[in-house]
Amino acid sequence: MEKSVDELEKDQRELIHVLHDVQEEFGYIPAQAISQISKQLKISESEIFGVLTFYKAFSLKPRGEHLITICVGTACHVRGAPMILDEFERKLGIKAGETSEDNQFTLETVNCVGACALGPIAIADGEYHGQLKTRKVDKIIDKLMSTKRNGSD
């Protein structure tokens, strides 16, 4: 961790950049990273915490191996997003915003991904699944389970 923060530029304007890198690397922003960045960039911890809680891109809790994002924007909502979300919640045994106990899945909602014509839409590990039906949910989860993210293991 120290190393990864060390490599970053020591410019206060780089804060968001740095946070993105840490988020990418660890899947969340650990508390040690905040104090490390604070020392490195000479920005107070409270300010860093302010920035990272402002943006949804950063997470304070470890995210699961796989990230599933359900669009619940107006168009998707009308086209049945709540049912899709219900199905995911039921199948994964977690609520939106939570991570499964085995750390495999994190389920999140988003207000719009700008692909309303394809609604309802879900994004699984960066892959967009448009015009979803509840019966397709199983397939998506199975596909995720058979692949490992970042090629690890």
Added chain:
Amino acid sequence: MVKIHIDKKPIDVEEGTTVLKAAETAGISIPHLCYHDAFPPEGSCRMCLVEIEGLPKLELACSTQVRDGMKVFTKSEKVVEARKGVLEFLLAEHPLDCPICDKAGDCKLQDYYDEYGLFESQFRESKEKREKKDKIGKSLIHDEERCILCRRCVRFLREITETQELGVFERGIHSRVNIYDLTPVDNNYSGNLAQICPVGAITDEDFRFKTRSWFLKKGESICPLCSRGCSITIEYHPGFSHFGVPSRVYRIQSRENQEVNGFWICDMGRYGYSYLSENRLDKIVINNKEWNIQPTWEDVSYFINQQLKKLDEGKKTSQTVLILNTWLSNEELFLIHKIFKNDQNLERIFFADRPQAEKDDFLLTAERTPNKKGALEMGFDMKPANPGALSDKTDLLLAFGSFLAEQISAADLKKALEKIETKVLFTSHENELNSLFDIVLPTALIPEKGGSLTNIDGKIQKFSPVFEPPGDSLPEWMMLADLGRKFGINSSFYGEFKTPETIAKEIENEVPFFREQK
């Protein structure tokens, strides 16, 4: 200089002034919550909206600079309507728990609602539940519901103390000010946060739920706890004299003084006020068994005078010892210098003061001597008291204050004092030291008397009595002027001293430093 009109009133102001400050100079107050003179404009509360001729929208008075010929309207229909709207939004998430809020009475949001709001709420939704009593510092309680996100506290910790314990977290309706990772606000200036919070979001645990601000009287004074001499406001309840309830100090707030302390005071000065009421001596105490009556100040003054005269006649004045301290005002030190040094040629004048202590890089000084500079300029050499010099062939000891006990160990002091025939102590507090003296006279503290102190930078600061000293206590200058009068030397001179101001005039005549400072 630019010419502008505010509410049709022509004013000339410096270029670069903001509309808010310009209006202030013209005596027009524009409501504002987030703006504070100590910080650059923030423009987040939107309370200071004003109408400027030629501009399509309302502008922020706190951040708009004046331009030549600008015509500003602070009370037009449009402005009043906008203020109402701003207030309605600020109050939409505000808990309106004024009846149990410590800030009520001092709260700007409350005042502005009274002045510009008075609307029926249109919000039918329930308010967000948030943390209501987060302990965020030594003596600070934070209520997230009351917070209006003006960020004064965040800016104070960023710009003044540079400790940055507080931040604004999350966003939109969930935005909240708080500490990170339970690291409390921990600096010697934290008490200022409760004072600059325009609403009741940060309240002071020391003051919380003790009284309501409208019961308190306010008096301006100078903090004597270090050599800085910060300007303070003492807020106290005058008590109920009919029922024997004495006055009580509830809190000390900082008072703006750009030459000394800016807008701030340290926590030591803010919270260290218990000495004003605790353990106060309010009667003349006699520990000499030969006196079987309770004497008045007159009796004691006569007695001291007789003692001094007796020694004077026998040419034994050098056998009188004086112990002073720097809590004495310039006026008192001047009288002492006059009576004992000029008229009596006394050589053994010592000082017993609070020892030096830790300083910080801002206001708090290491020296805890509020009037050291004044004493030096008055011509005292400020030798510290030591037991040997104290008791060697001494007949009469006149001691001021109880700091002697902090300088010399109790055993040494007892031994030294035993050898002295007559010992008189002028002190404001009950202290173990008192029993070692024959006569103990109760004296007044800084907020109970008038005078002036010279701070570490040589600035002479006047102060006036805020409340009465307890019981039979008298200000030292009164006792000294009386002693001088009784002494009979140059009696017309002492006779003139009826107020600290007349003494101050005399100081200016006689001591060059005080004349130059003026």
